[in-house]
Amino acid sequence: MWVDGQGDIPVVLRPGFQSQKRMFAVFFNYSGPIVVDILPQDTTMTATYYVQNVFFQVKSAINEQRPKVSTSRTLLLHDNAGPHKARATTQSLRELGIQVLLHPAYSPDLEPCYFWLFPILRDRLAGRKFDRIQDLTKQ
Template identity: 45%
Template sequence: MLLKYSKKDSRRWSEVITGDETWIYYYDIQSKQQSSKWIFEDEQPDTIPKQTRAVGKRTFAVFFSTRGIIEYVMLPEKHTVTATWYTENCLPQVFQAVERLRPKTGLRGMKFHHDNAPAHTARKTKDYIKQSGLELIDHPPYSPDLAPCDFWLYLL
């Protein structure tokens, strides 16, 4: 990607859509006011057990460009990312969002980037992206440190 876009024309970076899946943890924490209760002087206060850090977690697929987040898609609970879910549920939503954001040009001229997860490298996924008219930017094998999501989106 760096070699391809190393020219001074930074406008071309806006043509790249990149995405990745991540776990998002959620919490259900009571405030002090919610957990307080009236007691008499001679009563001992109830022991409030320490709450677990996260009540649950959900998987989201997040796609963005240099202009910000294009679309995020929540994976159904207790499901994993498969090529079928990716091509039938996730990518159609992302491509529709791009077409809403770019009503004149739509997907024309856009390039698509994601990592080498099995759902991303499946023949079904590659065929779907090619059929949509997008150019697929290859992700180098064994290079998780080069994923744009790690630098610009998740920052962790």
């Protein structure tokens, strides 16, 4: 890194747990997160991974919470990312009886995550330190 000598030297994190970038798939309802899936490191989220790994967890969690109705009458709002719109994903959602709500294009301010989920996560995780990424999902 080049520094001109006039500014402060930026702090560089040592490689480790805190400097790793990971993707989380979080499914939540009115009471908070019901499924948190951590995408394995150096893996890309694909429709296949989404359907085979994440949906399995979501279906199980919904069945536990609502055994009589299961996934029927479930509404899902997700963005327009490729894995969310893929044929495998839409077919699996249809088979589970999950209705997808249309996500308005270019409307990040309408995302429930920004005004509802992120504040809950911030409050639950505030002041805590974790040694492993997997420990985050237990909170």
